[in-house]
Amino acid sequence: MERTNFQLKVFHTRYIAYQDGASVESWENFCEENQIEIDNEDYSFGNLISKALFDINNDLSIASNIFRARENARSAQDHINKDVWQCLNDFHHQMKDHFLFNQSRYGDPISVFDLLVKQSMVYYGVIDNYVARDEGYCFLELGKYIERILNSINLIRKQWILYGEDLLDNDYSNWRYFLSSVSGYDFYLRHNLGTMEKERIFYQMIYEPLFPNSITYSLNELDKFSKQLNSGEQGESDETVGFFIGKCIANVQFTRHPRTREEKMLFLARIESDIYEISNIFNHQFFGLVV
Amino acid sequence: MSGYPAINDIYDEMMSDNVVRNHYRDFVTGFSKFDVSEMDQKNDLAKKLFMTQGITFTVYNDGEGIEKIFPFDVVPRIIQSSEWEFIQKGIKQRLKALNIFLKDVYHQQFIIKDEVLPSSLVYTCPNYLREMINVDVPFDIYTHISGIDLIRDYDGSYYVLEDNLRTPSGVSYMLENRKMSYRLFPNILPNIKVKQVNIYPDLLIKNLLSFGRQISAKPNVVLLTPGIFNSAYFEHTTLARLMGIELVEGRDLVVQNHQVYMKTTKGLKKVDVIYRRVDDEFIDPLVFRQDSVLGVPGLYHAYRKGNVIIVNAMGNGVADDKAIYSYVPDMIRYYLGEEPILKSVPTYRMENLDERQYTIENMHKMVVKKTNESGGYGMLIGDKATDEEIAEFTKQINLNPRSYIAQPIIKLSTAPCYINGVLQPRRVDLRPFALYGPDGIEIVPGGLTRVALKEGSIVVNSSQGGGSKDTWVVD
Numbered sequence: 001m002e003r004t005n006f007q008l009k010v011f012h013t014r015y016i017a018y019q020d021g022a023s024v025e026s027w028e029n030f031c032e033e034n035q036i037e038i039d040n041e042d043y044s045f046g047n048l049i050s051k052a053l054f055d056i057n058n059d060l061s062i063a064s065n066i067f068r069a070r071e072n073a074r075s076a077q078d079h080i081n082k083d084v085w086q087c088l089n090d091f092h093h094q095m096k097d098h099f100l101f102n103q104s105r106y107g108d109p110i111s112v113f114d115l116l117v118k119q120s121m122v123y124y125g126v127i128d129n130y131v132a133r134d135e136g137y138c139f140l141e142l143g144k145y146i147e148r149i150l151n152s153i154n155l156i157r158k159q160w161i162l163y164g165e166d167l168l169d170n171d172y173s174n175w176r177y178f179l180s181s182v183s184g185y186d187f188y189l190r191h192n193l194g195t196m197e198k199e200r201i202f203y204q205m206i207y208e209p210l211f212p213n214s215i216t217y218s219l220n221e222l223d224k225f226s227k228q229l230n231s232g233e234q235g236e237s238d239e240t241v242g243f244f245i246g247k248c249i250a251n252v253q254f255t256r257h258p259r260t261r262e263e264k265m266l267f268l269a270r271i272e273s274d275i276y277e278i279s280n281i282f283n284h285q286f287f288g289l290v291v
Numbered sequence: 292m293s294g295y296p297a298i299n300d301i302y303d304e305m306m307s308d309n310v311v312r313n314h315y316r317d318f319v320t321g322f323s324k325f326d327v328s329e330m331d332q333k334n335d336l337a338k339k340l341f342m343t344q345g346i347t348f349t350v351y352n353d354g355e356g357i358e359k360i361f362p363f364d365v366v367p368r369i370i371q372s373s374e375w376e377f378i379q380k381g382i383k384q385r386l387k388a389l390n391i392f393l394k395d396v397y398h399q400q401f402i403i404k405d406e407v408l409p410s411s412l413v414y415t416c417p418n419y420l421r422e423m424i425n426v427d428v429p430f431d432i433y434t435h436i437s438g439i440d441l442i443r444d445y446d447g448s449y450y451v452l453e454d455n456l457r458t459p460s461g462v463s464y465m466l467e468n469r470k471m472s473y474r475l476f477p478n479i480l481p482n483i484k485v486k487q488v489n490i491y492p493d494l495l496i497k498n499l500l501s502f503g504r505q506i507s508a509k510p511n512v513v514l515l516t517p518g519i520f521n522s523a524y525f526e527h528t529t530l531a532r533l534m535g536i537e538l539v540e541g542r543d544l545v546v547q548n549h550q551v552y553m554k555t556t557k558g559l560k561k562v563d564v565i566y567r568r569v570d571d572e573f574i575d576p577l578v579f580r581q582d583s584v585l586g587v588p589g590l591y592h593a594y595r596k597g598n599v600i601i602v603n604a605m606g607n608g609v610a611d612d613k614a615i616y617s618y619v620p621d622m623i624r625y626y627l628g629e630e631p632i633l634k635s636v637p638t639y640r641m642e643n644l645d646e647r648q649y650t651i652e653n654m655h656k657m658v659v660k661k662t663n664e665s666g667g668y669g670m671l672i673g674d675k676a677t678d679e680e681i682a683e684f685t686k687q688i689n690l691n692p693r694s695y696i697a698q699p700i701i702k703l704s705t706a707p708c709y710i711n712g713v714l715q716p717r718r719v720d721l722r723p724f725a726l727y728g729p730d731g732i733e734i735v736p737g738g739l740t741r742v743a744l745k746e747g748s749i750v751v752n753s754s755q756g757g758g759s760k761d762t763w764v765v766d
Contacts, residue, residue, distance in 0.1 A: 019473035020489065021481040045478060108336065108474045173487075189535025193512065194500040196493075 013181035172196040248274035362758030381633030418608020443704035463526035468761040486736035492533035498728030510563035546589030641692035
């Protein structure tokens with residue numbers, strides 16, 4: 001669900017950037033990234049968006065995400081409450097709504113994005129307000145923040161590959177869209193009044209502890225929920241997870257702000273590798289998966 | 292387009308001799324693909340979105356607030372970039388002259404001494420603030436933000452109808468109208484390469500910070516609003532959010548030792564720049580209206596001492612006074628030594644006996660306006676007025692001639708509007724927004740096109756049944 005929410009925001013912003021005439025990304029690239037197969041060379045935006053959202057045969061589409069989330073919820077109905085199930089079920093049926101499909105294909109895709117983002121917010125609201133703070137909740141949150149970090153890393157990486165080295169570029173509109181896609185534009189403006197600088201944006205995305213889509217914020221949340229999970233353990237508590245999360249936090253916190261694009265890529269790769277390591281430890285420790 | 296009923300002897304933005312103008316062609320090609328039901332859907336969607344997104348203004352009646360949307364017409368007004376260049380040049384020239392005039396009229400008053408402008412006109416202007424005499428403003432800029440209202444006559448030539456140099460509003464509608472356009476006509480905007488208007492907040496904050504750096508290395512900028520009951524409150528919140536600055540009301544600010552502070556949960560925080568949307572007379576109850584609760588006591592003296600920058604400067608009303616308007620072409624010649632690029636509408640001043648006589652005799656051919664009113668209030672349109680209304684205006688003019696001016700009725704140009712399922716011509720004006728900063732004057736390519744939605748009407752003001760449409764500048 002985190003990926004769904006993230007993708008919806010990114011698609012939404014990308015669409016607006018295109019309408020503003022500010023996007024330099026090719027649609028071939030968009031298709032490749034989202035594994036969209038195009039018939040008859042129809043690269044119209046309606047076709048691409050409707051496929052990215054509603055194509056159930058595409059593993060990366062929003063519809064597939066929701067379908068899998070609903071299947072998961074169905075198999076764990078005894079651990080979640082009725083509200084969560086109802087919310088996911090509604091979302092699933094929304095994704096099968098032909099009107100929405102047609103609206104994204106031939107009408108106003110922003111209305112569709114608005115509706116789906118709203119449904120996603122309802123999901124977060126239900127989780128936040130109605131789910132018991134037990135082990136299941138901790139896993140939900142851990143999964144959410146792991147996913148958020150990985151998505152953020154991908155987005156940052158792509159942004160810096162596309163626009164990061166253009167030192168003479170005074171047109172910051174692409175950075176504005178980038179920040180908007182992680183709901184960070186207002187936050188950025190508040191903290192960096194009138195100054196649009198790539199390094200400050202990088203700082204916000206990685207180090208800013210008060211920005212909910214920063215790597216640091218997500219790592220802190222991972223730490224919090226892993227501790228909560230451990231504190232509920234009856235037997236001997238295992239510090240392995242805590243160690244790896246702490247290591248990753250230290251790696252982020254005590255690494256000098258990487259300046260060049262290459263340094264940034266290496267830095268991001270290291271965080272990504274740490275996150276996969278943390279994920280593997282969780283799989284091994286709580287679900288007995290061999291890693 | 293064959294059935295589009297263009298009006299004879301009126302310049303139409305889209306059609307010329309039953310042929311679509313070049314710069315409208317691409318749009319018309321895209322537009323023609325929609326049938327009536329699709330257009331009706333778009334119309335309904337626009338109304339719904341304006342309401343659900345809170346893009347409204349509030350009208351108070353019997354103590355009750357009614358949320359209203361500023362009617363939006365889905366068909367954009369399109370301007371060629373070559374024409375835009377001309378408009379831009381004309382506005383820059385005009386603003387330069389008006390700005391020098393403000394500096395002059397509050398300092399040495401050369402324009403009065405050289406008898407280019409009668410002193411009586413300045414001193415009888417209710418918006419001329421004696422408190423601003425000899426007050427120095429940073430970079431000598433008074434008109435930081437302005438909206439110049441332009442109209443076209445039957446031959447297509449542009450005229451300046453009004454200069455708005457105090458707290459011009461409408462820029463948020465320009466921004467929201469653009470967002471609405473790409474929702475209603477996906478892909479058309481990038482295809483015909485419409486120039487962007489969303490740079491406005493960036494340009495504005497850049498200027499505000501540049502002014503603020505005169506006072507502090509890291510200036511604190513706030514937007515001062517009269518509060519939620521102001522009809523333009525939506526615009527105030529939008530601009531504050533888009534610039535990342537605090538939105539404050541008068542009660543949030545306090546003056547101590549001629550320094551302005553903002554009250555925060557962590558104590559007082561110094562304020563360096565105030566983008567105010569509160570009128571001059573309400574801004575400081577110690578100096579101006581004593582009953583004002585919208586302003587900040589002591590603000591004027593902090594401003595006078597140069598401890599805070601107020602944008603726009605106080606006292607600008609003297610430059611956009613409707614009687615002084617008729618002297619702007621002379622100001623351009625006097626201060627810049629240039630011929631005015633944009634024409635002004637011929638204006639008759641009622642304190643001049645001959646002109647008053649002529650106006651009263653030809654009232655049915657005139658628009659009579661009160662010099663200190665705006666928004667379409669205090670106005671008489673001669674050919675639509677009843678005999679009683681004309682008699683009442685005549686009486687008022689004779690009683691207080693300085694408060695009135697008259698202009699011949701201009702045949703405002705028309706632009707196509709989607710009304711009742713068909714395209715119909717309606718009268719329009721154009722308000723481009725100009726920002727005057729230390730680096731010069733910048734104008735975002737577009738503006739607010741206001742439209743008189745009532746058939747036959749030439750009043751475009753929102754308070755008088757007007758609406759708006761998006762303005763596209765294209766190559």
